[in-house]
Amino acid sequence: GGGGGGGGLGRLRPVPTGTGRKAETSAEFWYLRSGRGTNMNMEIRDATASDVHAIARLLADDGLGRGRETPGDPVYTEAFARMSSQPGNVYMIAMEGSEVIACLQYTVIHGLSRSGASRAQIEGVRVSGAHRGRGLGESLMQAAIERARADGCRLVQLTTDRAREDAHRFYERLGFVASHHGMKLDLG
Numbered sequence: 001g002g003g004g005g006g007g008g009l010g011r012l013r014p015v016p017t018g019t020g021r022k023a024e025t026s027a028e029f030w031y032l033r034s035g036r037g038t039n040m041n042m043e044i045r046d047a048t049a050s051d052v053h054a055i056a057r058l059l060a061d062d063g064l065g066r067g068r069e070t071p072g073d074p075v076y077t078e079a080f081a082r083m084s085s086q087p088g089n090v091y092m093i094a095m096e097g098s099e100v101i102a103c104l105q106y107t108v109i110h111g112l113s114r115s116g117a118s119r120a121q122i123e124g125v126r127v128s129g130a131h132r133g134r135g136l137g138e139s140l141m142q143a144a145i146e147r148a149r150a151d152g153c154r155l156v157q158l159t160t161d162r163a164r165e166d167a168h169r170f171y172e173r174l175g176f177v178a179s180h181h182g183m184k185l186d187l188g
Helices: 049-059 075-084 136-150 165-173
Strands: 011-014 030-034 042-046 089-096 099-110 118-127 155-158
Touching (some): 049 099, 049 118, 075 089, 099 136, 136 155, 136 165
Parallel strands (some): 118 155
Antiparallel strands (some): 042 089
């Protein structure tokens, strides 16, 4: 994943209640982007089942994703339902009008290490190719980091494919440090 761009964060703020939107869970976060620049009207919120196909399109909107994602496949709807049944496991999306333009998966992991610390795991960070370079990825990541603090997490962690050198620079700019060597075993 990765967002890139130096559009500046502006200000993220909770949307007041009474906006006509029904929260699906008590942990749902709603933000509106305010400030200057091209992100002025961006909204960040938790995804719902109706957003799944747009998220799948974003996951396929890059070189690596094109080879492993199949937007339109019902497997995404089934996976979203399983994911949504786990507390602390959500997709956060950035909207511009009615268009999903960026996303990430945010999961709280409770553990025993680090004196019983909770951590936030971020996966699947994507910004639409048509909207890259505007600071959307940075705004979405900052919203996830703020959420992790509010959820009592002591750290935020992520993995990024070794081939995504632009994403590595993006995450380092946000303060992430390549402190571990990640490994995966494909069971598929």
